[in-house]
Amino acid sequence: MxxxxxxxxxxxxxxxxxxxxxxxxxxxxxxxxxxxxxxxxxDLRARALRRPRRWRQIGLLVPDLMLPLFGEFVGRIEVEARARDHLTMIGNTGYDPERELEFATAFAEVGIDGLVVIGAANPQQTAKLCVQERIPVVWMHSVRGEVATEIVGIDHVQAGELVARHLRDVHGCSEMVFVGGWTAADVEHGDRETVHQRFIGVATVAGDGVRAVRTDLTPGGAYAAVSHCLRDAADPPHAFVVGTFGQTAATIRAVIDAGYAIPGDIRVVGFDGSDNDYGVFRLTAAQQPVDAIAHRALAELLGDVVPDLGALEPTLRVGNTCGC
Known part of the structure; x- marks a missing residue:
């Protein structure tokens, strides 16, 4: 030149x-x-290496920024990273394996110092890329397939057991319907692994007293499936357990539109979602310790001493949709 x-x-x-x-x-x-x-x-990476930096960068891959749980994770991780002088680059994957790898590749080209993947849909290829580029990676919430390291998150089977046990032991519910899908035939891009684990937990407690209404994990899919279930049932179930927070409102609407009262006729419980004490319904739901999960994930990623926060376990937030 x-x-x-x-x-x-x-x-x-x-x-x-x-x-x-x-x-x-x-x-x-x-x-x-x-x-x-x-x-x-x-070469931006070479240029960055030549000059001292106060701020370093981490990449964060998240499935759906519109869902409250993932929004909470993003907000908490950004705070934790900034406290350690790291900026956060965010990619919204939509549970699409190709998009996940595309974002990971782009982040590697920019020169990130670490990667957090929430709800990985393509962990094998993403992990391979991180090994090649020598980028530390931490997995959160759920993974489609297997990874060599521990997933930072709760036991979703335990979360399913938690809500089912509340319905059975506190409210005497012996007939439950689980709303959600967990196979590729049910849903292509969605958190089907987590939904399946939650169903296993509910089935562990309810046994033959639970059946599944399979959906594509969209609100419209839940509304149609629950409406069909109630239309064909001689007697309504005691409760609906909704596998994803995104389908909860649609399930509640379908129950009301079918002419049933919540919780008088049918109880509804779910998972995740933020506190809302000002709506007509306050959902009873198994909650994840978002702050503790984010704190542990960032500590592992950046090589800090991992804090002894005890086991990451779900807790039950009791609202009024269960009858409490």
Whole structure:
């Protein structure tokens, strides 16, 4: 490039870095012309390595920023990372394996110092990329398939047991319907692994007293499936257990539109979701310790001493949809 512009490499560097020494407009124009002719693009990672940085960067892959749980995770991780002088780059994967790998590749090209993956849909390829690029990676919430390291999150089977046990022991519910799908035939892009684990937990407690209404994990899918269930049932079930928070409102609407009262006729419980004490219904739900999960994930990623916060376990937030 210097020879194309008829100058020295030092002058080219002054133009690219806007200093530290001044360059005449005529010479600057020649350098810029050579840059355009050669289609030169600076190596941003190499440039970053040459200068001291206060801020480092982590990548965060999240399945759906519209869902409250994942929004809470993002907010907490951003706070935890900023406290450690790390900026957070966010990619919304939509549980799409190709999009997940695309974001991970782009983050690696930018030069992230670590990657957090929430709800991984393509862990094998993402993990392979991180090994190649020497990028530390931590997995949170759920993973489609297997990974070599521990997933930072709760036991979703335990969460299913928690809500089912409350319905059975406190409210005497012996007939429950679980709303959700967990196979590729049910849903292509969605948190089907977590839903399946929650169903296993409910079935462990309820036994033959639970049956599943399979959906595609969308609100519309839940509304149609629950409406069909109630339309064909001689007697309504004692309770609906909704596998994802995103389908809870649609399930409640379907129950009401079918002419039943909540919780008088049918009880509804679910998972996740933030506190809302000002709506007509306050959902009874198994909750995840978001702050503790985010804190542990960032500690593992950045090589801090992992805090002894005890087991990461779900807790039951009692509202009025169960009858309490």
């Amino acid at each position: 210097a020879s194309r512009a008829g100058t020295s490499t030092a002058v080219v560097s002054y133009v690219l870095n806007n200093g530290p020494r001044p360059v005449s407009e005529t010479l600057r124009a020649r350098v810029i012309s050579a840059i355009d002719e050669l289609n030169y693009r600076p």
